[in-house]
Amino acid sequence: MRIIASLKIAARALRRNKMRSLLTMLGVIIGVGAVIGAVSLTSGATKQVEDQVSNLGENVITVFSGNFTTGGMRGGWGSAPTLTLEDTAAIRLLPNVVAISPEVRDRAQVLANGLNWNTQILGESPDYPQIRNWDIASGSMFSDQDVKTLAKSAVIGRTVADQLFPNENCVGQTIRIRNLPFQIVGVLASKGFNLFGQDQDDVVIVPYSSHMHRITTRTFVNSIQVQAANDKVISVVQQEITDLLLARHRSKEQDFTVRSQLELMQTVTATSRAMGFLLAGVAAVSLVVGGIGIMNIMLVSVTERTREIGIRMAVGARAADILVQFLIEAVTLSAIGGAIGIAGGVGFSQLVAYFKDMPTVTPVFWIIVAVVSSAVIGIVSGFYPAWKASQLDPIEALRYE
Amino acid sequence: MPINTVIKLDAIEKTYHTGEVDVHAVRGISLEIRAGEFVAIMGSSGSGKSTLMNMIGALDRPTGGHYWLDGIDVSTLDRDTLADVRNEKIGFVFQGFNLLSRTSALENVEMPMLYNRHRIPSHEQRARAVNALELVGLGTRADHHPNQLSGGQQQRVAIARALVNKPALLLADEPTGNLDSQTSIEIMGVFQKLNDQGITIVMVTHELDVARFTKRMVILRDGKILTDEAVQNRSVAEKELQALRAEQQAVKLAS
Structure with a gap:
């Protein structure tokens, strides 16, 4: 069965229950939005710190x-x-x-x-x-x-x-x-x-x-x-200075300290990086919850549409056709949710940037992560309901009231 | 096997294993239906006609015997191949119409072509669906949704859907069960017209009135064939309709 036809069927099924589809997507929207928002804000903060550190001078x-x-x-x-x-x-x-x-x-x-x-x-x-x-x-x-x-x-x-x-x-x-x-x-x-x-x-x-x-x-x-x-020789120069001064001062104890900007940068950014991972972890949990919501609704949908599945099987749909149809429906749900979530996350961080005067950066990497993870959530949470639909007996399904 | 044989059943059996008791729904039916025949399968409930119908329709496999449909031994096929056989060889018409709601008549008719193993270009799908709708006299209602159509019109859409893949066999399960008497005659008229064009039709029904429109009646009892004979005094839809109208005029039901 062709993909465009499946997409049409999925779109029609989702439009039929607009409110339900929206509520189902909400889990993914919030999850993806939280990931993008959190990452944008922490990357912005990290960027700000990095700018300040390089403000101290370079190398x-x-x-x-x-x-x-x-x-x-x-x-x-x-x-x-x-x-x-x-x-x-x-x-x-x-x-x-x-x-x-x-x-x-x-x-x-x-x-x-x-x-x-x-x-x-x-x-x-x-x-x-x-x-x-x-x-x-x-x-x-x-x-x-x-x-x-x-x-x-x-x-x-x-x-x-x-x-x-x-x-x-x-x-x-x-x-x-x-x-x-x-x-x-x-x-x-x-x-x-x-x-x-x-x-x-x-x-x-x-x-x-x-x-x-x-x-x-x-x-x-x-x-x-x-x-x-340059930044590649910093640690070498640091060591040479240490050796030189130890020799010059002829002291047993090191009576000086050599610090580089690199160390300062690492200390400061480590904190905000840890914060970012924490937020991303929380967001990942809400993504999983969103996936469970999709699975729940897809199971309901399969039960509701048992008769439709029976009709499609009677006119020649293979198990794989039904499986693909429901998988596409689940992926459509999570993909739309993911898209709205990305837009919402970016929009939220832009708002914060505007009103709180904090720099935000949305890394492309995390947008790719969000797209991939919402697609994966659609496939994973849609698979069981879709598989269940595809294993229905056409005779039973046609008789279902 | 002669080339023009569409259905050949050879000692078909179906036993359901439910709990401790085995239910023998069909106990050894042999039957041959040739191209261009119009057969009614009759019987009271429990006679095994639904089970037989499911097996003829390739929805179910017999537990014994062999079934050849259009030269293919269907009784040995797996799930997916059975689906392909249903798609290419059989057109179903159900008692409850079984159309997809909130989907136009045209899209309902196009639906079986989505599952063709060979891709049909969408313009050809459309042309064939329109053609099938015109064949059942609904060419002008293609955009209507099932809830905007009467029962008779819905059943015509279902017949168009059954015909769209040019099947070897049209299989109807109580097609007039949900219709009033006049519409029933009209639908039987559609079947008779299609049969005149050479389409093989097998119809399951428990109404003798309806069965009289066919050419051959097979009566089942307890999972076996009781009688199998040609229909005498076959009803012709046009004449029956005229007679009905005359009656209705007499009691001033119709103008």
């Missing part, structure tokens, strides 16, 4: 100095004077290191324009914007020459610019840090909040040498930001 490795221990009191990462500019220079010579910036951190009150603002003062190298993947909105970054000459040049973040120079172009203006005048050479593009909720634009960046000699009087750096050539 970045951070070296923190060890914790400072004195008389049993331990100061935490970055407190010990173990990383030096010599370490930085040594790391710079390693293969696959494309950019490097020693980082010195301090907080200070900044004055300008009759206003003042407490902010973070970072000492960095001119490589810093490249490492952090951070554009300069106006002006430019200070130069290597500025580092050598302990220049009083500063690049400021968007927030600081807004606080100290509202409605004003601030490049070329002077700010005072700990009473020292620094000239603003550039303003950074806005980067927003980081993964931990800190305002990344609330920052003033000066040459690390100026920071270490003029603002503070330090001989060590808090951390070293290293950019590797």
Whole structure:
């Protein structure tokens, strides 16, 4: 029997009981809709986190100095004077290191324009914007020459610019840090909040040498930001840095920590991935329930249409013809349900994206999974009723009232 | 076996094993029906005529004996081949019409062609269905659904459906059982017309009036043939209708 004829018969049978067909489909609609919706939202969240992590810079490795221990009191990462500019220079010579910036951190009150603002003062190298993947909105970054000459040049973040120079172009203006005048050479593009909720634009960046000699009087750096050539060499570079610093520090204990962005990314996305699997599991259960609903209704349908089956057999339908007819009907139910479910799931996630301002991504893979699983559900749940129909005795079926 | 033999039953038996007692519904029937015959199989209930009819219709297999339909030994075939035989060789007409509801007359008539082993193009299906409907005088009602048709018209659709695959045998089971007397005569007129065109018809009935329209009467009792003889004073549908109308006019039932 041809497929088109079977599809017509199935469509007619389903139209005959519109309400019942719709209710039967509801299980699959909800199941598929839940899978697509859940996956879209969690993929969106994962994507957002990945974007934020790459916002920190690409292929970045951070070296923190060890914790400072004195008389049993331990100061935490970055407190010990173990990383030096010599370490930085040594790391710079390693293969696959494309950019490097020693980082010195301090907080200070900044004055300008009759206003003042407490902010973070970072000492960095001119490589810093490249490492952090951070554009300069106006002006430019200070130069290597500025580092050598302990220049009083500063690049400021968007927030600081807004606080100290509202409605004003601030490049070329002077700010005072700990009473020292620094000239603003550039303003950074806005980067927003980081993964931990800190305002990344609330920052003033000066040459690390100026920071270490003029603002503070330090001989060590808090951390070293290293950019590797590409994501494949990150772990190699990480290991080389570790080996190099162990050799240089000649300490038994490792007095520093090397972290890569990759590890951070893995930690953060693992959580949302676990959440996604959990939601998909719940959705899968509702899909199974939907399948049971289809089987139930198909059994009712077979009983109701016993006489029709008898007539079809009397005029020459083989058992296989009847089997295929009812299977197609079940698959039609679940396929339509699956299609509505996909549309509903995508629509729901788009709504959430629109109103909650959350990014959503519907992966094509999961749409394929939804299509295949709803077809499989149709076949699996339709098979028993269809098989039962095909095994009817034509004489009994014709006599059925 | 002569070429023009449509049905040959050789010592057909059917025994139902229900519980401890075996029911012998048909006990050794031998019968030969040739092309172009119009046979009534009669008998009271329990005479085995329904069982015989199911076996002639290839819906059921005998437990003993052999049955050749159009030269094929049907008694040995499996389920699927029996279905093919029903599709190609037999046209069924039932007492309760057995049309598919909410399906147009045309689609009802096209239905057996869906199950043909050889694909029939849809335009040919349509042409053959229209042709069959015209043959039973319903060419203008092709789009009507069964619930929009009278009993007589529904039975005509059923006859058209039975004819559409050009079967070797038209098998009718109490075809007038649900119809009033005038419509019954009209339906018998359709059968007589088809038989005049050379179609072999076997009809199961318990009404003698109806059986008189056929050419040969086989009477069963207790699963065996009691009598098998040609019909004397055969009724002709046209004349019977005229007579009926005359009667009705006499009592002013019809204008």
